[in-house]
Amino acid sequence: MDSAAVLAQHLYTALATGDGPALDALLAPDFRGVLADGMPFGIGGEHDGPDAMRRNGWGAIGRHFAAHAEPERFLPLADGRLLVTGRYTGTGRHGGTPLDAGFAHLITVTDGRIRALEQYTDTARWTDAAAPTPESASDSAAPFTTLTLDVADGIATVRLDRPDQHNAIDVAMARDLSELATRLAEDPSVRVVLLLGNGPMLTAGGDVRLRGADTRARKRLRGADTRARKRLRGTDTRARKRLRGALHHPHPRRRRRHRHRPPRPSRPAQRHRRRDGPRPVRTGHPAGRGPVGAGGAAARQRADAHRGR
Structure with a gap:
């Protein structure tokens, strides 16, 4: 090739x-x-x-x-x-x-x-x-059940609307997000997308109740999420997020107050004492190595000779 x-x-x-x-x-x-x-x-x-x-x-x-x-x-x-x-x-x-x-x-x-x-x-x-079929035309006109959409002046404002569940994403919301991505991708007037959440936070993530659901429900959730991501990636619309409240914390965090610590006083420089003559040799180890034995006597002799100078 x-x-x-x-x-x-x-x-x-x-x-x-x-x-x-x-x-x-x-x-x-x-x-x-x-x-x-x-x-x-x-x-x-x-x-x-x-x-x-x-x-x-x-x-x-x-x-x-x-x-x-x-x-x-x-x-x-x-x-x-x-x-x-x-x-x-x-x-x-x-x-x-x-x-x-x-x-x-x-x-x-x-x-x-x-x-x-x-x-x-x-x-x-x-x-x-x-060419759309009658069934698909009626489905595209159906309203969303878990979010709201408002388009004005090229700005699409999307609000996740499950405040009692902290806007947790379940199968119904994932399906609405997939349909939302299709509508936004097909609307040439949309230039910016604002994603908000009704309530104290944007979203708590996936609905924890789906952990105990059957495998088919989890697959539907993943499938709808994947379709929504692909459709949004296929557009040239610049999507922007605006977070209302913290993502996982409904109440803003308090800033930690750092306790003022006084500077540590500097230590005076230690003067090195000059020794007159060579440093004495320890008597515990011969030349600093091995146990006290025959070499220990030689070390003591050298120490005595040093003290006698």
């Missing part, structure tokens, strides 16, 4: 995992993306620049579809471009039929970065997958 095919493979992996830094490293500053005309929601057309492609191209696809590209063949062309063929698989976020559409991508690589991508696909299948 040549270098262009390796870069293309990295591109599909980054798109599937939502790895923004990897996309920044792969796309050239003058990147130009062209999506097929006839794509639903006005996604088709030219997108100049990496940011425009991520926001209005791939980002728009992620807001309306839970789909990913599965490349199958990488074919170098005579003009230096790379032809990638494969299939899109997934579903529309509003219901509709499952998405299964073939694609062909023409990729241009310059100086080790992807400079252009042109998409060719069956837009009719995308339109069918985007």
